[in-house]
Amino acid sequence: MLSLRERVVRFGPGDGLAGIITTRREPGSEALPCVVIINAGIIHRVGPNRLYVDLARTIALLGFTVLRFDLAGLGDSAAMRGTMSLDESALHDVQQAFAFLAASRGATRFLVVGLCSGANYGIQTAFMEPRVDAVLAIDPSVARTRRSTIVHFARRLKHMATMREFIAFRHPIFRRTLGDRRSMAAAQAAAGQSERRVEIAAATTASLANVTTELNRTMDRGMRLMLVFTGGVNHMYNYQKQLFDLLPDVDFRDLLTLRYMPETDHTVSDLDSRRELMADVTAWLMMVFTEARHPAEQGLALVPSERRS
Amino acid sequence: MNLFFFGSSGRQLFGAYHAPPASVPTRGAALLCPPWGLEYLVSHRIFRRLAVRLSEAGYHVLRFDYYGTGDSAGERDEGDLTSWESDANTAADELRDMSGMATFATIGVRLGAVVAWRVATRRSDVHTTLLWDPVVQGTSYVREMVAAQQEIDRWLVVPVKKQRSPEGTHNVLGFPLTAAMRTTIEAITPEAFETPTRANVKVFNSDDASGSSDLYRALHAAGTPFHAETIAGQTPWREDEAIGASGLSVLVLERMVEVLR
Numbered sequence: 001m002l003s004l005r006e007r008v009v010r011f012g013p014g015d016g017l018a019g020i021i022t023t024r025r026e027p028g029s030e031a032l033p034c035v036v037i038i039n040a041g042i043i044h045r046v047g048p049n050r051l052y053v054d055l056a057r058t059i060a061l062l063g064f065t066v067l068r069f070d071l072a073g074l075g076d077s078a079a080m081r082g083t084m085s086l087d088e089s090a091l092h093d094v095q096q097a098f099a100f101l102a103a104s105r106g107a108t109r110f111l112v113v114g115l116c117s118g119a120n121y122g123i124q125t126a127f128m129e130p131r132v133d134a135v136l137a138i139d140p141s142v143a144r145t146r147r148s149t150i151v152h153f154a155r156r157l158k159h160m161a162t163m164r165e166f167i168a169f170r171h172p173i174f175r176r177t178l179g180d181r182r183s184m185a186a187a188q189a190a191a192g193q194s195e196r197r198v199e200i201a202a203a204t205t206a207s208l209a210n211v212t213t214e215l216n217r218t219m220d221r222g223m224r225l226m227l228v229f230t231g232g233v234n235h236m237y238n239y240q241k242q243l244f245d246l247l248p249d250v251d252f253r254d255l256l257t258l259r260y261m262p263e264t265d266h267t268v269s270d271l272d273s274r275r276e277l278m279a280d281v282t283a284w285l286m287m288v289f290t291e292a293r294h295p296a297e298q299g300l301a302l303v304p305s306e307r308r309s
Numbered sequence: 310m311n312l313f314f315f316g317s318s319g320r321q322l323f324g325a326y327h328a329p330p331a332s333v334p335t336r337g338a339a340l341l342c343p344p345w346g347l348e349y350l351v352s353h354r355i356f357r358r359l360a361v362r363l364s365e366a367g368y369h370v371l372r373f374d375y376y377g378t379g380d381s382a383g384e385r386d387e388g389d390l391t392s393w394e395s396d397a398n399t400a401a402d403e404l405r406d407m408s409g410m411a412t413f414a415t416i417g418v419r420l421g422a423v424v425a426w427r428v429a430t431r432r433s434d435v436h437t438t439l440l441w442d443p444v445v446q447g448t449s450y451v452r453e454m455v456a457a458q459q460e461i462d463r464w465l466v467v468p469v470k471k472q473r474s475p476e477g478t479h480n481v482l483g484f485p486l487t488a489a490m491r492t493t494i495e496a497i498t499p500e501a502f503e504t505p506t507r508a509n510v511k512v513f514n515s516d517d518a519s520g521s522s523d524l525y526r527a528l529h530a531a532g533t534p535f536h537a538e539t540i541a542g543q544t545p546w547r548e549d550e551a552i553g554a555s556g557l558s559v560l561v562l563e564r565m566v567e568v569l570r
Contacts, residue, residue: 006314006321006380006382007314008312008313008314010312018312020380042354043350044353044354045380046350046379046380048350048483049347049350049385049483049484050378050379050385050484053379053380054385075353075357076310076312076325076357152466155466155467156466159466231465231467234466234467235466238467262467263467265483267483269480269483269484270480270485271385271386271478271480271485
């Protein structure tokens with residue numbers, strides 16, 4: 001890591017947002033976009049199991065300027081102010097990061113990176129911000145398909161620990177069904193739950209239609225997208241091509257790189273999977289941005305990611 | 310709060326320095342030693358809150374990350390308990406330099422408490438060491454961590470890939486536990502707390518775990534006066550493993566500030 005430089009930055013209203021900028025000591029190309037990494041949940045800017053530190057350093061080695069920072073109320077940033085919702089505040093803070101990088105680095109284009117809620121915010125930012133050239137989203141929110149539901153329950157049935165709990169009547173499903181039905185209040189709650197499920201299903205359908213529209217719009221303007229799905233969300237996403245079953249009307253052209261990593265956890269925490277992800281991200285960035293160059297330009301083991309072209 | 314990097318160019322460490330407000334008389338300085346792994350993530354918010362409360366009470370406070378952890382340089386599999394102690398010493402010098410204080414308190418949580426203790430036993434400028442749920446028996450700590458990981462693995466429908474390399478490294482609650490880490494952590498025994506120290510020793514326990522009685526016995530055996538208290542219901546270290554978040558343990562934080570006043 002000797003060829004990297006890291007420094008603390010403060011920006012936003014009252015300099016209330018705190019972050020770390022990672023750059024390569026050898027100057028990178030000015031043509032490259034600046035990178036913004038968005039918190040996952042409430043974990044501070046190092047990321048879950050330090051994933052964001054690894055991503056920032058890996059990406060910076062290619063010549064990018066990378067900012068990982070704390071949204072308002074997280075890590076070392078000041079608390080949220082005003083009346084914005086959590087989501088509004090997060091998206092507002094990402095815009096603050098863009099403004100800071102534009103003012104301090106002359107950035108005009110951006111690459112947004114995030115895991116889980118950070119991935120969702122990254123994608124939402126890309127929908128409303130034409131300066132976003134590319135998004136790397138790890139385990140964004142995703143809906144099940146009929147096939148993924150079948151795969152999920154089939155796997156659960158084959159799973160020994162689950163079966164043991166089931167046979168011993170200790171599985172949570174018994175508490176949710178038999179136990180809950182013992183009282184009228186619980187029955188009413190169950191009825192409410194059923195209505196809620198219908199609401200969620202309707203919202204999901206509407207959301208998918210909206211996502212389809214927005215994704216097609218971003219693809220029209222040539223935005224590049226790398227999506228990673230891990231085994232940590234295998235209850236929702238559990239086969240390679242699920243994305244295309246879920247969003248059949250999105251024309252991804254050659255702008256999507258999809259990586260399915262069923263044997264690693266949500267935060268890609270084991271060393272081997274983490275290395276594989278870093279190699280994939282490196283390969284993707286070097287494919288998407290021709291100015292991205294590793295300082296060594298040799299000896300870098302790149303694992304080509306699976307793409308749909 | 311001043312966020313900054315310090316240490317040598319080959320071993321850059323991240324620090325967060327909280328100076329007391331000008332309106333409050335200065336009472337002293339405190340070095341916060343974080344735990345490791347998941348417990349580090351879980352305690353980050355707690356440490357920030359503790360640093361703010363202590364600085365409001367008149368303390369110069371330095372939080373920092375060991376090499377290979379948090380925002381500091383280095384990889385996740387670099388470092389062990391010995392090198393973390395060395396980093397704490399570097400941070401202690403930085404704290405003295407920044408605050409202008411000749412002495413300071415060390416405050417540590419879990420493995421960080423072991424680091425805080427060691428710094429207090431090896432330096433003469435530590436006036437108080439405050440240990441929160443210290444790891445007293447390293448073998449038990451490692452065993453509990455491995456068991457917690459196994460419990461998670463047991464419920465995985467698709468098994469997580471087993472690590473191929475390097476030899477002896479295991480993924481424990483999202484962090485690589487290397488052979489060097491394991492060796493230095495497993496070397497922690499109650500007898501380690503028999504080392505004499507000139508610092509005032511204060512122990513906070515979240516529960517009456519067997520480790521605490523071993524610790525008290527060791528401190529008694531060494532003739533080290535100490536203050537200990539148990540504040541039940543404030544054990545955030547294993548909460549919300551999936552999201553790395555936790556409650557703030559306000560009762561413990563406020564007691565720590567009171568004790569240091």
